[in-house]
Amino acid sequence: xxxxxxxxxxxxxxxxxxxxxxxxxxxxxxxxxxxxxxxxxxxxxxxxxxxxxxxxxxxxxxxxxxxxxxxxxxxxxxxxxxxxxxxxxxxxxxxxxxxxxxxxxxxxxxxxxxxxxxxxxxxxxxxxxxxxx
Ligand SMILES: [Zn+2]
Ligand SMILES: [Zn+2]
Numbered sequence: 279x280x281x282x283x284x285x286x287x288x289x290x291x292x293x294x295x296x297x298x299x300x301x302x303x304x305x306x307x308x309x310x311x312x313x314x315x316x317x318x319x320x321x322x323x324x325x326x327x328x329x330x331x332x333x334x335x336x337x338x339x340x341x342x343x344x345x346x347x348x349x350x351x352x353x354x355x356x357x358x359x360x361x362x363x364x365x366x367x368x369x370x371x372x373x374x375x376x377x378x379x380x381x382x383x384x385x386x387x388x389x390x391x392x393x394x395x396x397x398x399x400x401x402x403x404x405x406x407x408x409x410x411x
Contacts, residue, residue, distance in 0.1 A: 286355035292333035307388035
């Protein structure tokens with residue numbers, strides 16, 4: 279199975295993913311904004327057992343119970359996300375892959391929270407909230 283790697287800006291935390299993501303998305307939600315300082319955030323969502331931390335360790339911040347954001351405590355890069363109400367999946371931030379072109383987002387989600395000065399990509403489907411409603 280093909281693997282890809284990614285990591286934080288300072289190099290302390292590195293991860294490896296195997297195979298193709300179960301889903302991809304480009305998120306406009308307010309949580310992604312606050313957690314990254316960026317206007318949007320792209321995600322590649324993998325089965326939990328296909329994501330491995332290969333160097334360093336994630337520091338986890340819970341934005342609400344069971345909602346875990348993983349980041350590098352040294353440089354602050356936001357790297358991962360997982361949620362107890364969606365077991366078995368582990369998201370990595372597409373832009374922290376060594377090759378962010380590998381898994382381009384195939385949909386935009388939470389467009390209801392999109393900033394007015396961010397253009398949407400007309401080539402992909404849009405969802406006002408999550409892709410499943
Ligand atoms: Zn770092
Ligand atoms: Zn989001």
